[in-house]
Each structure stands twice: as structure tokens, then as C-alpha cells.
Amino acid sequence: MSLKVIALGTGVCTNGCTPGADRQPPGFLFDYNGNLLLIDASEGIRFRINEAGYDYGKVAHLALSHVHPDHCALPQFLQAKLCRVLWGGATDGMEKIKIFMHEGSAEGFTQVWNWHHPEAGGKLNHFPDKFNFEIQAIRGGWSEEIFPGFTIKAFGVYHGFGQHPALGFRIECQDGVVVYTGDAGITDSLFDQITSADLLIADCGVRIGQEYTAGYGHMGPSQVGMLAMRGQVKELWLTHYTGLDSPEAMIHEVRNAGYSSGECKVATDKLIWSK
Numbered sequence: 001m002s003l004k005v006i007a008l009g010t011g012v013c014t015n016g017c018t019p020g021a022d023r024q025p026p027g028f029l030f031d032y033n034g035n036l037l038l039i040d041a042s043e044g045i046r047f048r049i050n051e052a053g054y055d056y057g058k059v060a061h062l063a064l065s066h067v068h069p070d071h072c073a074l075p076q077f078l079q080a081k082l083c084r085v086l087w088g089g090a091t092d093g094m095e096k097i098k099i100f101m102h103e104g105s106a107e108g109f110t111q112v113w114n115w116h117h118p119e120a121g122g123k124l125n126h127f128p129d130k131f132n133f134e135i136q137a138i139r140g141g142w143s144e145e146i147f148p149g150f151t152i153k154a155f156g157v158y159h160g161f162g163q164h165p166a167l168g169f170r171i172e173c174q175d176g177v178v179v180y181t182g183d184a185g186i187t188d189s190l191f192d193q194i195t196s197a198d199l200l201i202a203d204c205g206v207r208i209g210q211e212y213t214a215g216y217g218h219m220g221p222s223q224v225g226m227l228a229m230r231g232q233v234k235e236l237w238l239t240h241y242t243g244l245d246s247p248e249a250m251i252h253e254v255r256n257a258g259y260s261s262g263e264c265k266v267a268t269d270k271l272i273w274s275k
Ligand SMILES: [Zn+2]
Pocket: 066, 068, 159, 183
């Protein structure tokens, strides 16, 4: 049994205005004994999946934390998967994908798809004998064993002034527990969800010294540090940070907030955790 988590995108919604190398927008690939789960599908995610040594055609499970454009370029991903089969032929599992999405966002997706494909006459699956996708509407509290011994649980988070339907995910399998906060402001509920995680991947979209509660709904390094300390997580990745603060300063903030028991990484693209 083995679990591998690959950071495909640790960046934000823009680039070109911060020092350091560009980081791609969010996406994390979970490989559990060859079974693939993608969390978040930002622009160009298929290229990064393939660069990591996989075939995006074989990603048959996708969970979206929320549908802000930096996390969700779903029509592009689905179109690519469809044409991957039409032109390349289907091999194992390429003929379908299940997409887990907040029920508050799932409602509107048909309109988005029809906007891209008015010629399809309102049908979601244009070539049902070749490729099918299924949107499964979920909410906080939902969980499913998507592979034998591998369970994904969703929990509601505060984001977009509390108005954007947004989720975090807790992955549990015998190799460990991995929690991804998605885009999330600090709330009490987060503390329950991250308990005893082997790896916590935490939104750190707020700059040092600018942390807030409520507001738009992202965390800063000191809040993430406090969260990791209280949850006693074994390893912490800061992700979705702007790059305007130095990695050293961010880690200093995390440690100052009390997280001393585990490893802390300011995540960059292609970072891998495995067990
Ligand atoms: Zn967002």
C-alpha cells in the first residue's frame, strides 16, 4: 500500500508581480496504489499531471474545493479528456470521470457547459458512447470510499466573504491522513477537521501581519501555524501564498505561532509527500 501526494500547483490566481519563479494555480494529485484522485483542476492542469509522469486521461475522480477560476478550469479539462479518447482511443478508465462539487456550485455548471457548447443542444455528454462525466453534488459532511480503503470527506469552509460555496477535504487511508483546507479563512470548524493529520496542506493567501478573521476568507502564516499546532499535524505545507513574503519569514511566523512538533514547508510546485 502506498500513498503519494503531488503538488501540481501551489500558486495563486495571477503571476508576474512577485519575486521568484512562477507557481501554477492550485491542483494536488493523490496516487493511492495507482488509483488517482485530483483535487482542484486549474488551467492547464493536464500538462502538469503528465509532467508528473501520469496520464490525465486516467484521472477518473476529481474533487473541487470551489469554483473560483484559479481552482476550476473544468470545461477545458473535460474537453481535453473527451478528445483524448476520441483521438487517442480509450484505455483503462479513460471513458469516464466523476466530479465531486459543492451542491451550491453544481447547479450552475450546466449553464457553463452550454455556454461553451451551444451546438450540443443542452446535452452534457456529447459522445455518450465514448466519454461520460458525472457531476456529484456534495456538501460538508459528505464522505465516500472512492477506492478500497481510501475515503474522502468534505467539510465546509469560510471563503468569499462566506458567500462562496467552498469545501476542504480530509483523505483517510491506512497510509495516513491528508487534509487540504481549500481556500479558507480561519474558523472553529477547521480545528476539528485537521486533527492528527499526517500532512496538512493549508491555504496561506494572506500576507504576514495582515491576518484577519471573517473578511474575504484566507489564512496567513501565523493562523496556519496555530492551526497546525492545535491539530498536532505531522507535516505542514503552506500553499496558495502570494510570494510577496519570503519563505523564511513565513516559516518563522508559523514557528512563532507555536507549531514546533512537525516539519513545515513553504510548498512549491512538484513537491511530493509519500508514505
Ligand atoms: Zn477562492
